Amino acid sequence: MSVAEQIPAAPAAAASAATQAEATPPRPTPRGAGQVPRAAPDTDTARRPWPRLLDRGGKAVLWALVLALCVTPILLVMAISLGQSVEGSAWEWSLTLRNYQRFFVGSNWPADPTFLYLNQLYWSLRYATIASVLAVATALPFTYLMTRLSRAAQACWLVFILASLALSEVFIVMGWDILLSNNSGLPRLFLVTGLTDWLKETGWFDVLREWGLANPRNVRFKTSELATVLTMSYLVWPYAVILLYPALSRLDPALSEAARTMGAGSWTVARTVILPAVRLPLIGSTFLLFVFLLGTYVAVTVFADPSRQTTAISIYDHVRGANLDAPFGAAQAVILLVTATLFLTLGHFLTRRGSEGRA
Amino acid sequence: MLKAAGHVFMGLAAIVLALPIAIVCAAALNGGRTMAFPPRDPTLARFGEFFISEPVWTRALMNSIIVSTGAATLAVLLAWPIAYLLWKTGARASQTLAGLGSVPFALPPIVFGVGLGFFWAFLGGLGSIWAGIISHATLFLALPLVTISIGLQGIDRAHLDAAATMGATESVTFRSIILPQTLPYTVSGFFFAFVLSFNEFIVMFFVSASAYSTVTLQIFNSLRNGYTPTMAVGAVTFLTVSLIVFGAIARWGDLPRLMGADQSRR
Numbered sequence: 328m329s330v331a332e333q334i335p336a337a338p339a340a341a342a343s344a345a346t347q348a349e350a351t352p353p354r355p356t357p358r359g360a361g362q363v364p365r366a367a368p369d370t371d372t373a374r375r376p377w378p379r380l381l382d383r384g385g386k387a388v389l390w391a392l393v394l395a396l397c398v399t400p401i402l403l404v405m406a407i408s409l410g411q412s413v414e415g416s417a418w419e420w421s422l423t424l425r426n427y428q429r430f431f432v433g434s435n436w437p438a439d440p441t442f443l444y445l446n447q448l449y450w451s452l453r454y455a456t457i458a459s460v461l462a463v464a465t466a467l468p469f470t471y472l473m474t475r476l477s478r479a480a481q482a483c484w485l486v487f488i489l490a491s492l493a494l495s496e497v498f499i500v501m502g503w504d505i506l507l508s509n510n511s512g513l514p515r516l517f518l519v520t521g522l523t524d525w526l527k528e529t530g531w532f533d534v535l536r537e538w539g540l541a542n543p544r545n546v547r548f549k550t551s552e553l554a555t556v557l558t559m560s561y562l563v564w565p566y567a568v569i570l571l572y573p574a575l576s577r578l579d580p581a582l583s584e585a586a587r588t589m590g591a592g593s594w595t596v597a598r599t600v601i602l603p604a605v606r607l608p609l610i611g612s613t614f615l616l617f618v619f620l621l622g623t624y625v626a627v628t629v630f631a632d633p634s635r636q637t638t639a640i641s642i643y644d645h646v647r648g649a650n651l652d653a654p655f656g657a658a659q660a661v662i663l664l665v666t667a668t669l670f671l672t673l674g675h676f677l678t679r680r681g682s683e684g685r686a
Numbered sequence: 687m688l689k690a691a692g693h694v695f696m697g698l699a700a701i702v703l704a705l706p707i708a709i710v711c712a713a714a715l716n717g718g719r720t721m722a723f724p725p726r727d728p729t730l731a732r733f734g735e736f737f738i739s740e741p742v743w744t745r746a747l748m749n750s751i752i753v754s755t756g757a758a759t760l761a762v763l764l765a766w767p768i769a770y771l772l773w774k775t776g777a778r779a780s781q782t783l784a785g786l787g788s789v790p791f792a793l794p795p796i797v798f799g800v801g802l803g804f805f806w807a808f809l810g811g812l813g814s815i816w817a818g819i820i821s822h823a824t825l826f827l828a829l830p831l832v833t834i835s836i837g838l839q840g841i842d843r844a845h846l847d848a849a850a851t852m853g854a855t856e857s858v859t860f861r862s863i864i865l866p867q868t869l870p871y872t873v874s875g876f877f878f879a880f881v882l883s884f885n886e887f888i889v890m891f892f893v894s895a896s897a898y899s900t901v902t903l904q905i906f907n908s909l910r911n912g913y914t915p916t917m918a919v920g921a922v923t924f925l926t927v928s929l930i931v932f933g934a935i936a937r938w939g940d941l942p943r944l945m946g947a948d949q950s951r952r
Contacts, residue, residue: 397787398786399801400790400802404797465699481942482941486933487700488703490928496887497887498885501918502710504913505706506706561702573945573946576942618793653804660801663794663797664797
């Protein structure tokens, strides 16, 4: 899966928009199929004219563009992660592993080891795991029910889901922030409706305080792990639906019906027919969403406690933010990338072994 | 009984999904400067500010439109030959090419954003708008690649055989069969890339280097000073654009098929 292993070397050719036009088929002129030449196709004309563009030169241009744009940035991050920062905010090329050492055990190791950055990685993994599992677990029954609707109804739901999927992280966080912040939204609703008093009477309030979800006067969701995880889960929920949709819509309804005629209850049907059939896409989508969530930025900055921030935040701080140290930021990005690749490979391996086991 | 429970669950999911969005949209109607909910003295004045009178927002909106239109166009132009090559030859090399083209979309966006930041710093394009356009085109290349590939796979082989027996050259076949049949998928791919680029935040954050703002960047920058109803207008605008685009794809294209639904069942 590692990108670096597959590519020999990426040409650093600057990609200009002009070269792309070359590799693209020309605009069609509106002409019917009636003007097809009657002559028998000889090998020469059969390949003319534009496919030739895609033959050698075009292919080379395509490869150059893809390598330059999709692969070079990642290779650059890897290369810069071996560099070192110099006075001020500058840095220079180097071949040192100090940045990685700093990530795992701190720069003053072994005298004074710190695990601050490992701890951030732990929070990244923890948030992403909980949020992706939560999203997939709730999206599964929803998507199943959706695929049982008529085609037109499905299209309506899909428009709704896609619109929410496309909506920027910034807006989603803004919405949840208003909803969860202490002066408006849910905590105020709790206070006004008397739910807070009721919680205090029943003793649940102390439990909430223990979980860090309440201050002495009222419930409080900012900052909390609950708010972070919920928002992250919300962020990928539409993706979960879209990823599970193909598998579930191909599920043969005859199977469930057969099971039902033989006397199986709906819970048994779900457990013995539907779940095994979608097990692989289920695992696959969880891993994909997990990897996507590893890089969440806005939700974590707004909802997570400063002591529980993630690697993504630290990457930003070192590359663009307060403590400028580009090589160290790049090293953290590489570690995030390696983590992502590891989990994607693991997911791939699990699903492939699963499909071989079934065949 | 169980069916009813199913409907309740779907309704509940829809409510939770719509809740934060609805709150932001309602806040856009506020008359004052605060994001009160429910809105106080509702007015549409904030829409005027967002679209016409406040240069910060109008400039950001203009940048957003330029970047997403440019990026979606570039992505489609680059995706077409790759998808065509993959469909035509199915060779391992083409598979690798398509796979590499999808890599940016599969990675955590922040990693690719950092990489692009370095990339443009070296080429001297950091902070220029065309660097933003090319960056987004690369990031979302996977989307038209997938939709166009789905379209190409849907072409009836019989049409191609018929064309070949009648002696059509590859270019004639391309123009008269392949292009018209895949047009809806090309357009869908364009709009998927357009909408996602319109809403993208983190990659733009790194490649813009604060030299210009798109709407999402501008909103993030204003997060620290608290929300204003004008920002909520941005959310309403973006939601409307997404709904129109996906609604149009559903109306004129086959959205369930694009999303991978089974063809045989209706």
